[in-house]
Amino acid sequence: MTGTGSPSIPFTRCIGPDGAAVGDLPDFARNPAELVRLYRALVLTRSFDAKAVALQRTGRLGTFASSLGQEAVSVGAAAAMRPEDVFLPSFREQGGQLWRGVTPLELLLYWGGDERGSDFKAAREDFPVCVPVGSHAPHAVGVAMAFKLRREKRVAVCVLGDGATSKGDVAEALNMAGVWKAPSVFVINNNRWAISVPVARQTAAATLAQKAVAAGIPGEQVDGNDVVAVRAVVERALARARAGDGPSLIEALTYRLGDHTTADDASRYRDDAEVSAHWPEEPIARLRHHLATVAGWDKAQEERVLEETAALLERAAEAYLATAPQPAATVFDFTYAALPAELAAQRRQALEGS
Amino acid sequence: MTTTTYREAVRTALREALTRDSRTFLMGEDVGRYGGTYACSKGLIDEFGPERVRDAPLSESAFVGAGIGAAMAGMRPIVEIMTVNFSLLALDQIVNNAATLRHMSGGQFSVPLVIRMATGAGRQVAAQHSHSLECWYAHIPGIRVLAPGTLEDARGMLWTALQDPDPVVIFEHAALYNMEGELPDTAGPVDIERAAVRRPGRDVTLIAFGANLHKAMEAARLLAAEKIEAEVIDLRSLRPLDDATIMASVRKTRRAVVIDEAWRTGSLAAEVSARVMEQAFYDLDAPVGRVCTEEVPIPYPKHLEDAALPQPEKIVAAVKAQLGARA
Numbered sequence: 001m002t003g004t005g006s007p008s009i010p011f012t013r014c015i016g017p018d019g020a021a022v023g024d025l026p027d028f029a030r031n032p033a034e035l036v037r038l039y040r041a042l043v044l045t046r047s048f049d050a051k052a053v054a055l056q057r058t059g060r061l062g063t064f065a066s067s068l069g070q071e072a073v074s075v076g077a078a079a080a081m082r083p084e085d086v087f088l089p090s091f092r093e094q095g096g097q098l099w100r101g102v103t104p105l106e107l108l109l110y111w112g113g114d115e116r117g118s119d120f121k122a123a124r125e126d127f128p129v130c131v132p133v134g135s136h137a138p139h140a141v142g143v144a145m146a147f148k149l150r151r152e153k154r155v156a157v158c159v160l161g162d163g164a165t166s167k168g169d170v171a172e173a174l175n176m177a178g179v180w181k182a183p184s185v186f187v188i189n190n191n192r193w194a195i196s197v198p199v200a201r202q203t204a205a206a207t208l209a210q211k212a213v214a215a216g217i218p219g220e221q222v223d224g225n226d227v228v229a230v231r232a233v234v235e236r237a238l239a240r241a242r243a244g245d246g247p248s249l250i251e252a253l254t255y256r257l258g259d260h261t262t263a264d265d266a267s268r269y270r271d272d273a274e275v276s277a278h279w280p281e282e283p284i285a286r287l288r289h290h291l292a293t294v295a296g297w298d299k300a301q302e303e304r305v306l307e308e309t310a311a312l313l314e315r316a317a318e319a320y321l322a323t324a325p326q327p328a329a330t331v332f333d334f335t336y337a338a339l340p341a342e343l344a345a346q347r348r349q350a351l352e353g354s
Numbered sequence: 355m356t357t358t359t360y361r362e363a364v365r366t367a368l369r370e371a372l373t374r375d376s377r378t379f380l381m382g383e384d385v386g387r388y389g390g391t392y393a394c395s396k397g398l399i400d401e402f403g404p405e406r407v408r409d410a411p412l413s414e415s416a417f418v419g420a421g422i423g424a425a426m427a428g429m430r431p432i433v434e435i436m437t438v439n440f441s442l443l444a445l446d447q448i449v450n451n452a453a454t455l456r457h458m459s460g461g462q463f464s465v466p467l468v469i470r471m472a473t474g475a476g477r478q479v480a481a482q483h484s485h486s487l488e489c490w491y492a493h494i495p496g497i498r499v500l501a502p503g504t505l506e507d508a509r510g511m512l513w514t515a516l517q518d519p520d521p522v523v524i525f526e527h528a529a530l531y532n533m534e535g536e537l538p539d540t541a542g543p544v545d546i547e548r549a550a551v552r553r554p555g556r557d558v559t560l561i562a563f564g565a566n567l568h569k570a571m572e573a574a575r576l577l578a579a580e581k582i583e584a585e586v587i588d589l590r591s592l593r594p595l596d597d598a599t600i601m602a603s604v605r606k607t608r609r610a611v612v613i614d615e616a617w618r619t620g621s622l623a624a625e626v627s628a629r630v631m632e633q634a635f636y637d638l639d640a641p642v643g644r645v646c647t648e649e650v651p652i653p654y655p656k657h658l659e660d661a662a663l664p665q666p667e668k669i670v671a672a673v674k675a676q677l678g679a680r681a
């Protein structure tokens with residue numbers, strides 16, 4: 001996979017599909033321990049997705065959106081951030097959420113329909129998953145403006161899909177971020193599909209990154225299956241934002257190897273051959289090959305990571321399944337900070353009636 | 355006491371909010387140098403600077419969404435939307451986001467955002483600038499909806515709304531901005547929970563809000579000349595509705611007419627009427643009456659616009675129909 005190559009839109013790749021470095025690597029990527037940290041995060045994300053899909057298939061989780069094949073976008077973006085920055089994810093960014101300290105248990109609760117899962121114990125200022133597509137792009141501008149007004153050197157990072165870039169509010173948000181030099185980074189997780197609609201049916205633009213041009217902000221593409229490149233590019237954008245130079249738009253090119261969600265069967269609209277062609281580019285094997293070359297990553301190390309991850313997720317799943325469902329009495333709890341009298345009456349009635 | 359206008363009361367409230375709380379900023383189209391479409395923020399940019407009296411691009415969805423984001427990140431923004439007609443561009447942000455994010459975050463986040471917008475007809479600005487869609491917003495749990503109909507409320511509701519941890523939408527009827535009156539120099543925050551009895555009476559209850567409060571008051575004066583004493587209730591808060599004040603009045607007068615500038619079907623008048631039926635049916639001497647806007651796009655020419663809107667004469671006629679039902 002290469003960038004779509006508009007001359008004004010740079011494309012960055014650090015590690016190719018075969019695991020070989022392309023040119024000089026950024027500093028963090030010359031430290032094997034740091035690469036292993038990224039690798040573990042990718043494996044955790046993929047394993048989490050597999051676990052969640054398995055739970056859904058057995059009737060123990062709600063509809064779930066796997067990020068199979070796209071893990072490097074989310075993990076790379078989150079890894080570039082500082083803890084005090086704010087992450088505004090769409091519904092396919094569990095990789096970044098896990099990196100930021102959201103727990104697998106919290107994610108399972110959320111996808112199981114229990115909103116308590118979105119009351120994160122860590123990452124208290126990170127936003128909950130945004131379900132209306134792209135509606136969080138304006139929120140990111142607002143968060144960034146709060147930082148700017150308070151003279152805090154923090155940045156809002158919003159991750160959205162390729163489909164989201166067709167929305168009016170996303171265009172509005174990019175434009176407004178540009179006008180206000182809002183310290184923000186918008187990462188498009190371009191997995192080439194929005195449910196059954198391919199990017200070619202989403203826009204006639206050659207790249208999604210070029211939407212930055214209209215907003216008057218920097219736009220670039222990155223190999224979204226290369227976690228090192230994603231992190232490097234997002235780090236640069238974050239540094240610009242922190243320095244007061246405003247927002248950036250980054251299009252990360254990846255591919256949705258799975259169905260849109262567990263409620264979808266992509267074989268109805270997408271050739272298996274197309275999917276197979278993208279497997280050799282996926283992010284985890286690529287980093288594993290690279291680690292093998294530069295750090296002698298071996299089978300024993302690989303197995304240890306897989307075992308540790310599996311054990312962690314097993315514990316999370318057990319805790320999730322052991323969590324008592326919210327009692328009916330809580331149904332009104334988070335409608336208002338303090339329940340207005342008429343809703344308190346409704347609540348009394350609902351509880352007596354049941 | 356100072357003689358002032360509704361517009362000036364709104365401006366004083368904005369100035370107070372910007373002075374009292376460094377987390378507060380005002381954002382919207384033309385709120386800066388221009389001073390706001392209805393001149394509510396005139397001069398504030400000179401006092402507070404362009405960061406805190408911030409002109410937004412023409413992007414209702416984005417600047418309302420930015421208000422939500424800023425509120426969730428610890429600020430206390432006031433977003434001004436030119437008119438309710440254009441708030442429709444921001445419905446996703448208000449309905450799907452502001453109203454739900456406390457719930458969607460399991461209580462992790464509050465959205466302490468105040469959205470102000472002009473509403474209503476009567477100024478010959480035609481079908482696309484004259485809606486009364488307060489009822490759409492009052493339908494939504496998770497937000498509070500206010501309609502200041504007096505100088506005191508225009509002055510005092512904003513500060514209370516800014517203290518509220520949940521999103522508050524304030525509707526300022528555009529026909530009120532030039533309304534003059536007296537305001538005590540000590541005027542300040544007011545409650546945003548209760549309806550108010552603006553005129554006591556024993557024969558019928560007129561229930562109204564916003565600019566139509568004054569049409570109801572005028573109708574009450576006309577009725578008084580015929581020895582019919584109307585009690586006038588100003589709803590003030592459209593969500594939640596203060597059932598207690600409404601029912602206490604209706605139980606006393608045994609008749610109610612609801613005046614609402616919205617179209618009748620699905621209006622707040624419909625909601626109030628249903629509640630009276632549920633809670634005070636056996637106290638009624640007549641079916642609840644409604645005086646609403648005729649169900650047409652609001653016309654431009656004055657005589658046609660007047661004909662389409664609730665008017666004191668129509669309210670008087672509705673009351674007489676009620677009293678006729680007694681016989």
Ligand SMILES: Cc1ncc(C[n+]2csc(CCOP(=O)(O)OP(=O)(O)O)c2C)c(N)n1
Pocket residue numbers: 092131132133134160161162163164165191193194195256260
């Ligand atoms: C505003 C809005 N319209 C439609 C939907 C239904 N929907 C959910 S996901 C989706 C496709 C999103 O595609 P994309 O932005 O590329 O993200 P991806 O699912 O590929 O991660 C649609 C249309 C929605 N949630 N929100």
Ligand SMILES: [Mg+2]
Pocket residue numbers: 161162163189190191192193194195
């Ligand atoms: Mg997509």
